[in-house]
Amino acid sequence: QIGGWDPQVLVGQRVLVLGRDGDVPGVIGKKAIHLMQAEERRKSSRVNQLWVDVGAEDRDAVVALGVRVGDPMVISQGMVRLAGELIASRAIDDRIGAFVVLEAIRILERESSELLASATAVATVQEEIGYQGGGARPSAYALKPDIALVVDVTFSTDVPDIDKKEVGEHSLGGGPVLSRGSAAHNNVFEMLAEVADLEGIPHTIQASPRATRTDADGIHLTRSGVPTGLISVPNRYMHSPNEVVNLDDLFHTAQLIAAFIRRLNPEVDFTPR
Structure with missing residues (x-):
């Protein structure tokens, strides 16, 4: 399989x-x-x-x-609308990440203000089977980014029979989930959290002390190291034919990415002090 x-x-x-x-x-x-x-x-x-x-x-x-x-x-399963702002579909993990990144680019494109940093959107393959970054690792190697944001999904815990003590409390409609841990650069996390607060974007925090099981694991170790942030969308029934997400979470995540990019400039330094 x-x-x-x-x-x-x-x-x-x-x-x-x-x-x-x-x-x-x-x-x-x-x-x-x-x-x-x-x-x-x-x-x-x-x-x-x-x-x-x-x-x-x-x-x-x-x-x-x-x-x-x-x-x-x-x-062979299509997307369906559920009640409220929920949708169900196969392959939300992690096609939804590509959608969110494209939506962030659309937000930036619609704005008149000029960016002080260049942004490149990348969709890669083999994250599920590469274990160490899959296609994201050679992409990061080729692009030599100063910073990377990885967009994935994480477990929504607002369903029965999930131990919130193990995976935290993240619900559909609760906004993007920001990761903290060995693969997520702390200064990038702090800037993401600050931007979310300033923009009024709901969010939660997830502890990932070891591997994140996302492309962040490969990207942050590329070349001499890349400051990497991990933003996740809460997702019910992961790796099933009917994964479920909230549309509001998608757009809040895109808004956070766009706002973060707007604040990047040559003076921003992610070097730990």
Whole structure:
């Protein structure tokens, strides 16, 4: 499997196999519950117990559809509006980060004031499987940034059965989450928090003492080191076909990024004192 999927949410899902000749629809199958022994029913599903049914009768029929070993597949699930300002969709982690960054650029573009710092928006791949920054590491190496802001998602804790003592208290509608820890430069964090307060942007703080499991882990160690900040959007049901976020959080995060960039100038120094 590519990325950290929970096998329990995969059973019965419709998928698209990204085949050589185009997308091939299929469904993820598993033995029907009626045919399971009592002990089997009590066990969690494992990936090696599941299969993808594309409707083909045999191997030759599969090949004729343009499907080969190693073809990736994605959940066939669109975005839906829920009550209030909530949306549900697959791949919010972390396509929503790309949306937020683009929205921040739009905000800056609409303003008439001239920026005193240049900003580059980058969308990278392999964060879920790279473990040490994926595509963000070579991007940071090539760009040589003076500072980097990483936008990702984090766990929304406003649902049952989540230990807030472990992951903190972050709710949908509570605004962006600012990380503090070894990969998040403290001076960048302080400036983000100050800007959020000045702009009246709601936010919470998350402790990440070790790895953040985001692109920040790779970026902050690139070349001689990059002062890096991590801003996250609260997200329910992460790594499932129906992740849920609040639209207000998206726009508050974009506003924070834009306001932060506006305050950058050649005199800003993130060197620890």
